[in-house]
Amino acid sequence: MGFYDPEQNVNQYIEMAKGFDGKALIDILRTYMPAGASVLELGMGPGVYLEILAKYFDVTGSDNSDIFIERFRASHPDASLLHLDIIDIHTDSKFDCIYSNKVLHHLTEQELKASLMQQRNALNTDGVLFHSFWKGEGREEMQGMLLSYYSISQLKHIIGDMFDILALETYSEMADGDSLYIVLKKQPNEPLHPQPIADIRRVTYNGQK
Numbered sequence: 001m002g003f004y005d006p007e008q009n010v011n012q013y014i015e016m017a018k019g020f021d022g023k024a025l026i027d028i029l030r031t032y033m034p035a036g037a038s039v040l041e042l043g044m045g046p047g048v049y050l051e052i053l054a055k056y057f058d059v060t061g062s063d064n065s066d067i068f069i070e071r072f073r074a075s076h077p078d079a080s081l082l083h084l085d086i087i088d089i090h091t092d093s094k095f096d097c098i099y100s101n102k103v104l105h106h107l108t109e110q111e112l113k114a115s116l117m118q119q120r121n122a123l124n125t126d127g128v129l130f131h132s133f134w135k136g137e138g139r140e141e142m143q144g145m146l147l148s149y150y151s152i153s154q155l156k157h158i159i160g161d162m163f164d165i166l167a168l169e170t171y172s173e174m175a176d177g178d179s180l181y182i183v184l185k186k187q188p189n190e191p192l193h194p195q196p197i198a199d200i201r202r203v204t205y206n207g208q209k
């Protein structure tokens with residue numbers, strides 16, 4: 001069970017996120033991706049960003065919380081939605097872009113590296129990743145939910161030579177310069193294989209993996 005499986009945590013997040021819609025980030029993404037490109041959103045939560053992405057792209061939303069998925073499906077019965085974990089990205093489909101807003105900070109560095117490898121394998125040739133993070137150092141834990149802060153140099157180190165970095169920029173969400181976004185382009189080399197996910201996945205909410 002994850003942090004966002006209980007209904008009350010979902011409701012709490014929706015209240016807290018009111019007023020944020022990420023339109024500015026999606027406008028940046030549009031400078032890298034042509035209209036109509038296939039975009040997978042990871043950790044869609046309430047789906048506010050998915051609705052904006054859907055105006056420009058052929059979108060698939062995903063989350064590992066059934067509550068977020070079911071709530072969005074109730075109001076968007078035709079939406080393409082996947083129950084997907086951000087570490088193992090278990091899907092046979094390939095996408096032109098994989099996008100997330102403030103989701104990958106729930107991973108440890110080791111999990112983030114594995115996730116990036118798996119995402120790379122789920123991208124079409126010349127595919128692009130677009131993700132945002134909280135900028136800073138260290139990490140906190142709230143009821144088993146990890147909140148990691150990343151610096152530019154730390155992200156560069158994790159990305160290594162897996163991708164070309166098209167952009168790695170600071171922006172402001174709740175406070176001045178509190179966030180980072182990255183735009184990564186897949187390099188045309190062999191598929192990457194992380195070590196077995198079960199070996200690296202941390203124990204999370206309710207002490208489960």
Ligand SMILES: C[S@@+](CC[C@H](N)C(=O)[O-])C[C@H]1O[C@@H](n2cnc3c(N)ncnc32)[C@H](O)[C@@H]1O
Nearest residue numbers: 004043044045063064065084085086101103106
């Ligand atoms: C901070 S919320 C962000 C939601 C949305 N992107 C937004 O900006 O409003 C984090 C989201 O990531 C999802 N999430 C956390 N861990 C996940 C995992 N291991 N696999 C898939 N989704 C996960 C949560 O269910 C939640 O929807």
